[in-house]
Amino acid sequence: MTFEPESIHSDLIDALSELRSSAVETQDEFAESIERVHPKYRDSARNLAHYLALRRSDVRELQDELHFLGLSALGRSEPCVLSTLTNVIAALKCMMGEEYITEEPVTTTVNARTGPMYLSDHARTLMGTPNGERAARIMVTMSSDAATDPTHVLELVRSGMDIMRINTAHDNVGAWKAMISNLRAAEQQTGKKCKVYIDLGGPKFRLGPMERVRVRKGDIIRFAKGLHGYACDLRSPSEERILLSCEPEEVFDAVRTGDPLWINDGKVSSRVIDVYEGGFEVEIVRTKHGGAWLRAEKGINLPDTPLQIDALTNDDVKHLEQLGQFADIIGMSFVRSARDVASLFNEMERLGLTDRGVVAKIETQDGFEHLPQILFEGLRHPPFGIMVARGDLAVEIGFERLAEVQEEILLAL
Numbered sequence: 001m002t003f004e005p006e007s008i009h010s011d012l013i014d015a016l017s018e019l020r021s022s023a024v025e026t027q028d029e030f031a032e033s034i035e036r037v038h039p040k041y042r043d044s045a046r047n048l049a050h051y052l053a054l055r056r057s058d059v060r061e062l063q064d065e066l067h068f069l070g071l072s073a074l075g076r077s078e079p080c081v082l083s084t085l086t087n088v089i090a091a092l093k094c095m096m097g098e099e100y101i102t103e104e105p106v107t108t109t110v111n112a113r114t115g116p117m118y119l120s121d122h123a124r125t126l127m128g129t130p131n132g133e134r135a136a137r138i139m140v141t142m143s144s145d146a147a148t149d150p151t152h153v154l155e156l157v158r159s160g161m162d163i164m165r166i167n168t169a170h171d172n173v174g175a176w177k178a179m180i181s182n183l184r185a186a187e188q189q190t191g192k193k194c195k196v197y198i199d200l201g202g203p204k205f206r207l208g209p210m211e212r213v214r215v216r217k218g219d220i221i222r223f224a225k226g227l228h229g230y231a232c233d234l235r236s237p238s239e240e241r242i243l244l245s246c247e248p249e250e251v252f253d254a255v256r257t258g259d260p261l262w263i264n265d266g267k268v269s270s271r272v273i274d275v276y277e278g279g280f281e282v283e284i285v286r287t288k289h290g291g292a293w294l295r296a297e298k299g300i301n302l303p304d305t306p307l308q309i310d311a312l313t314n315d316d317v318k319h320l321e322q323l324g325q326f327a328d329i330i331g332m333s334f335v336r337s338a339r340d341v342a343s344l345f346n347e348m349e350r351l352g353l354t355d356r357g358v359v360a361k362i363e364t365q366d367g368f369e370h371l372p373q374i375l376f377e378g379l380r381h382p383p384f385g386i387m388v389a390r391g392d393l394a395v396e397i398g399f400e401r402l403a404e405v406q407e408e409i410l411l412a413l
Contacts, residue, residue, distance in 0.1 A: 008065065013092050015062050019054065020085040026053035033376040041379040044118055047110045050081035052372055055408075069095075079115025087112075126329065126357045126383035128195050131160045139163040139197060146182060147175035153182040157190050163329070164194055168319045169201040180326045195328040197359070200316040202333030203309050205300045207263070208245030215242065215268060216291035219284045225252045226278070241281075246300055254307050255280050262301040266395035268292050303365045303396040311340035317347055324348070329357040331387065336366035338377035345381050354381065363389030365396045368405060 027034070027049040037045040054077070063073040071091055077084035086100075093100035110118065127137045140161045145152050153164075164183050166176050180196055187194060208227065215221065220241050227245035255261075259272045261282050270282040311334050320330070330353070332344050341360055348354055358381065360367075360374055367374065371386075378384035388409055394402040 008069075009092050009096050012062070012065055012069075013089055016085055016089045016092070019057060019059070019062075020082065020089065022057070023050040023053040023082050023085065026050065026056075030372075030376065033373070037376060037379040038382050041122075041382055043110050044122070045376060045379050047079070047081055047115070048372065048375060051078055054081055079119060080111045083111040122383060123385075126359075126385050128162060128193060128328075130162055131192060137162040139165050141165045141167055142179050144171055144175060147171065147178035150182040150185060153179070154186040154189060157183070157186040157192055157194055161194055163197050165197040165199055165331075166323070167199045167201070168316075168323075169199075169204075173319070173322045176323055177326070180323075196326055197329040197331055198319070198323050198327040199331040200319060200333055201313070202311050202316065202361075203313055204247055204297075205251070205302070206247055207294060207296055207298045207300065208247055210244060210294070210296045212293050212295045213242055214291045214293050215284050215287060217284050217287055220273075220281055221270065221284070222279060222281050223252070224279045225249060244294070248309060250307060250309050251300075251302065251305070252279065254305050255302065256305065259302060259305045262303070262395050263294060264292065264298040265391055266301065268294070299392075301392065301395045307336075310343065311335050312343045312347065320347055320353070321351060324351050324353045324356070327353075327356055329359055329385075331359045331361060333361050333389075334363060334367070334392075335360040335374060336364055337370050338373040341374055341377040345377075348381075357383040357385065359385045359387050361387045361389045362409060363392035363396065368393070368397065368409070371409060 027046050030045075030049045030052075034042060034045045034049065054074070059074060063075065066088065067073040069092075072084060072088050074084060074088070090100040123137075130137045138160050140156055140163070142164060146156075146164075156164075164179065166179055168176070176198075183194055183196065186192075222241045222243050223246050224243055225245075226249075227243065255272055255275060257272055257275050261270045261272060262268065263270065267288065268284065269286040270284050272280055273283050274281040311332060316332075324330070330344070330348070332340065335341060341358070344358065345354075348356065348358075358378065360378060362368055362371065362374075375384075375386070378386075386409065388406050390402060390406065393405065397405055
């Protein structure tokens with residue numbers, strides 16, 4: 001993209017008009033998805049389509065030239081893409097002494113004033129009004145103590161907790177209900193309101209039952225399907241292998257030679273070197289100096305492996321049945337596609353929970369790549385939000401890209 005000084009205004013108008021046309025075309029591309037969105041969110045869905053069109057283009061040189069002319073450089077256009085493009089084109093036309101009449105009407109009510117208002121309103125509907133004068137909400141994950149110590153929960157509410165997060169990967173239904181009971185008592189004592197966020201665990205990608213074992217760079221680990229109870233350290237002069245198991249078993253059907261496999265939140269890096277009936281082998285590529293200890297239930301990540309696993313598990317459905325009536329917000333883990341979100345909504349409809357908020361956790365490469373489709377599906381059933389699970393996402397996409405990807409996700413919301 002090159003702009004000549006003698007024709008800078010007309011060149012910029014041409015470039016912006018092309019962007020605007022692309023935004024309208026992208027809205028048409030997603031017309032079916034937008035039509036399924038809840039009417040309250042439909043204008044926001046159109047703006048999402050316009051934003052996707054903007055992100056598909058390299059506008060850096062265009063932004064520089066607009067900045068030099070004292071015009072909006074589109075840097076804060078996320079809440080109102082189409083109206084921003086329209087207004088900048090109109091300003092350039094005015095500088096040339098011409099009137100600007102768009103070929104297509106502006107098809108959304110989202111503009112520089114209403115965009116931020118919509119965002120604030122949607123956040124308030126999902127997460128409630130924050131305590132005090134701050135704009136951010138404070139979410140606190142409950143420890144086991146919250147079930148047995150009402151004073152602990154009371155102090156959290158007094159200190160400004162806006163959302164109680166209950167992680168269903170830990171404790172049990174009796175403890176979770178006790179936590180909620182303690183919260184309701186604390187609300188009565190303080191006069192403050194606090195949302196309950198039920199975080200469904202999702203599929204567990206982890207090492208199976210085992211004795212702890214130290215691994216170092218160059219070690220070979222053999223993962224065996226159907227191994228239960230323990231793991232054997234088989235290292236010897238003739239057989240330098242460590243035998244482990246992992247969950248879920250669908251991993252064994254999906255893994256491919258060359259796939260990276262990370263263990264323990266990315267602390268141990270390995271690569272698949274062989275796949276065979278009933279198992280596969282990995283070679284340790286990197287650990288901390290002196291090696292690393294592996295223990296049962298440590299998490300694993302396979303960022304490049306095409307896993308066909310439902311994000312909503314049988315345990316999740318059971319927990320939804322047990323706790324859904326007490327929840328204000330339901331969090332879904334390891335969301336990879338719009339289908340995952342749809343499956344949760346189907347269960348919520350079955351249980352009469354369609355008025356609850358939903359948060360989709362983005363913590364995989366697939367989830368990030370399918371974010372637009374996930375958002376369109378989520379907007380069918382407001383209130384809906386996205387959580388960036390930084391730990392797992394960093395392992396999946398690479399720590400060096402985390403800041404960039406996190407910003408891209410937040411700008412899309």
